[in-house]
Amino acid sequence: MQVAARGPAALTSGRQRPCRPACAGLWPAPTGLSARCRATAEVEADSAVAGWEEREERGTRFVAGPAFYRPESCAGRDLAVLAAALQRKRTGRLRVLDVMAASGMRGARYLLQADADEVWCNDLAPDAAMHSTMTYNLCTAAAAHAEAANAAPGTDPAAANSHASNASTNGGSSDHSAGSSAAGGGPVAADGPAGAEGAAARRQAAAAWEARARVVRLEGLTRDVCEWDFPPLPPASPDPEAGVKAETIASSGTLGAQPSDEGAGTSQPTSSSPGASAEGRTEERPGPEGSAQAGPGPGSSAGDAAAPVRRVRITHADANRLLTNCFMREDYYDLVDVDSFGSETQFLPAAIDAVRFGGLLYLTSTDGFTSSGKRPERALAAYGCYPRATPWANEQGLRMLIGAAVREAAARGVVLRPVFSLYSYHGPVFRVMLRATSSAEWESRHYGFLGHCFVHGDNYTLGWRSLAGAVCRCDSRGKLRKSEEEPQQAPADASASAVEGSAATEPEPSASPDEVKAPGPSGAPTPTSTPAPTPLVVAGPMWTGPLHDAAELRAMAAEAERRGWTGTGLPKSAEPGGNRAKSSRNSRPLQELLQLLIEEADPRLAPGFISVDDSLSRRLARPPPRDALIEALREEGFAAARCHLESRAIRTNACMEDVLTVAEQRLGIKRRR
Ligand SMILES: C[S@@+](CC[C@H](N)C(=O)[O-])C[C@H]1O[C@@H](n2cnc3c(N)ncnc32)[C@H](O)[C@@H]1O
Incomplete structure (x- = not known):
């Protein structure tokens, strides 16, 4: 389609004209041409149908055309x-x-x-090919939906273009149960022939939609x-x-x-x-x-x-x-x-x-x-x-x-x-x-700074006015160490007492950014012999609040389950990890991803995460098993979760000192001295 740039014009109403010549780029090339012209036309026709093979994602069929997909x-x-x-x-x-x-x-x-x-x-x-691709995908989807609803009231209209029960992709569909009283009309999705013929048929359907x-x-x-x-x-x-x-x-x-x-x-x-x-x-x-x-x-x-x-x-x-x-x-x-x-x-x-x-x-x-x-x-x-x-x-x-x-x-x-x-x-x-x-x-209050201590491995959330005190005090604020000195149960809601570092949690809703305390002792006075605190590497300002809304994610997970949306949503041949059974960082089954995000949405968790193979491995005799460590931290009253950004990492509101103590005492993994 030549989308002509015209000057601002008054609204036109319901003007019917084709977006582009309906015969453009059709395959096979028209007959009655010289051999040379025909060869050229065929090359052009081949490129005209390139990208018109049918693809599928979560049960939706489409073509990618020349577009980025x-x-x-x-x-x-x-x-x-x-x-x-x-x-x-x-x-x-x-x-x-x-x-x-x-x-x-x-x-x-x-x-x-x-x-x-x-x-x-x-x-x-x-360009015309891009326009045709968009036209085909959108119009066939809308028409298929309408036609299915009209043809079989009570059935799922999305099934017209979605493989509602396609086991390979777990397509699923929306939840229409009532039919529409009118059909979409117009060219239908070319579902038939494979290869160039099918591509040409889809291309023709697009042209027909464009004409409408x-x-x-x-x-x-x-x-x-x-x-x-x-x-x-x-x-x-x-x-x-x-x-x-x-x-x-x-x-x-x-x-x-x-x-x-x-x-x-x-x-x-x-x-x-x-x-x-x-x-x-x-x-x-x-x-x-x-x-x-x-x-x-x-x-x-x-x-x-x-x-x-x-x-x-x-x-x-x-x-x-x-x-x-x-x-x-x-x-x-x-x-x-x-x-x-x-x-x-x-x-x-x-x-x-x-x-x-x-x-x-x-x-x-x-x-x-x-x-x-x-x-x-x-x-x-x-x-x-x-x-x-x-x-x-x-x-x-x-x-x-x-x-x-x-x-x-x-x-x-x-x-x-x-x-x-x-x-x-x-x-x-x-x-x-x-x-x-x-x-x-x-x-x-959720727009501030994050700090990291490269010496102790702790993460900090900082308010604007606490920037001047952006130093690490990891060695003086382990809750567990403190609790050894003054035996007491770790709080069920660790956020209630944890104020800094990995243990830095969101302030109470009423708190101003200034009340997000700068790193400092969490109770026990810092011994006078303590060396000068380590300056933090500070980044920001950025969002320091929760990355997700847990209630929204739970509703989305329930919706996915209701639709039967599992797996990666792609045909096996198109899966990024090939036919690998296990999830990879490039492809995670949807239900697994949603569970991960829900875990991460615990509002007690501080920003940042701790890598098992990097941060913890450098401080412990061997890398702790991720899930066992998370479990042990939870038993100690801390919030702890997996991390969707890095599979071998944990999120917690425990500071590094406490994480190491838990690994040592509960998992029997000694610290590196
Ligand atoms: C990442 S792709 C979109 C992929 C698509 N959303 C999907 O899910 O398959 C980005 C697209 O933005 C288009 N694009 C880039 N700059 C643009 C702009 N300033 N305005 C409109 N579109 C733009 C490009 O042509 C490209 O097709």
Whole structure:
């Protein structure tokens, strides 16, 4: 498709014209050409169908075309889809803006597996093959969903494109039980022939979809918007689990108003309806315009009747321009997905502006070089954080990204809180799903510094005013050593008494950053003979709060289980670790990953982790068994967990001195002297 750049134009409504010539790039090459022309045409045709072989991820079929697609990122997409599906269950509406969509296969998953009412996929790449790929993936997903619902009411529409019970991928599907009253119509997914023939058939289906696109102009956006409308989904069926979850979140103040007062995606800007929460951004963020005159828009408010249409949109604009355009038109999305290469902080302000209160913001960064502390000046510019080369540098990458987003949001009166964080070794890739709510009170107590003592191996959380005292006092603050002197039971909630180092835990909710004490003695006076304390290597400011929301993760795990989502979600042949039975750092079965994240979400755990093979091996005669050490620490009253960033590491609120004592006394592993 030649997406012509035109000057800002008034909105066009429902104008039907093909995005691109429907015959372009078809295979086989037309007959009646000279041998040379035919050879050239065949070469062109071959390249036209390259990438059109069918792939599969978590049961969703798609083509990658010329787009960037990484199977290893399946876990990140699984988690995003689960969070999105819960969002729709709770609010009855899901409008997704995926501004760096590549092939659009993620958008297809939001349609099929999260029941999105609207998916708008954008990718800067304007070439025809990319556009066709996105068109095919999104339109076949939306149409298949609708047709399955229509053809067999009571069956799962997602099965049309999802292998609902595919044992190899554990595809599973969404939870529709009611059928739609209308069929999607249009070309269906080419499921038949394999090889070049199948690829050509899919390519033809894409061309047919392209010919059916309605091309509209949105006010202020100079790029064409291709859109397709499909029959609406049935209203979200009540889900007790999601209801319980919504209550939990609402009572903890992290979720904005549930029902919206607006028809999401309705064509005409709507005014707020009575009863909308001030926190729901719904009062300030009325419905979108744009496709206004193009017919009724997708989505619906909770409690509304089913939305009039379900919409797919494709654009090829710069992400920042598109996000800002949505903000300018007061068109806010329930999920804004920014899956960029490198650092994505340049997109943060506009992405935050485009998300609805109570909605989700999914951020990805692949800036491993910066997060490892190797280019601190670059990180300072991008994240406002001065990172250091610490043993937990990859966690630093997550915390830098969250911190930058949280602070940027705070400047705009928006509070962002992690739903989940995910580090993936390939890339590396840092992903965070954040929930946006409206509040002038941001969680500044979770925006500070982390310190590491390279001598003793301890980690510290530091407030702004305790920076001057950023020294290690490991040798004077082991709780267990102290308890030997004054025999007493280790507290069940170790966080109650632990204040520094690995034992540094979050301050009480009312505490100001200054109350996060600087490292210092935890009770026993420091002997006068103690050598001068070791200065810490300090990094920040960054997010020092929890990386995940445990309640959200539990709801996601329950949803995954309900769908039968297990394994890596990829066909065996596409699994990063090949046919290896055991999980690797590049591919972990979903249920295992979710359990790990839930463990990590224990709010008593301090930031940072302790590597068994590095930190502990250097201090003990032999590396302790990870799980036995975790168990022993828990028995001593400490919080302890595995770590998703590094399989041979532990998280704990015990300081190194206590970890070593536990290893010595409970596991019989002597210290190195
Ligand atoms: C990591 S890929 C996206 C992968 C995709 N989300 C998935 O799950 O398969 C990043 C995409 O962003 C696009 N991109 C890069 N810069 C962009 C920009 N400024 N605006 C919009 N898209 C951009 C690239 O063309 C590329 O396709």
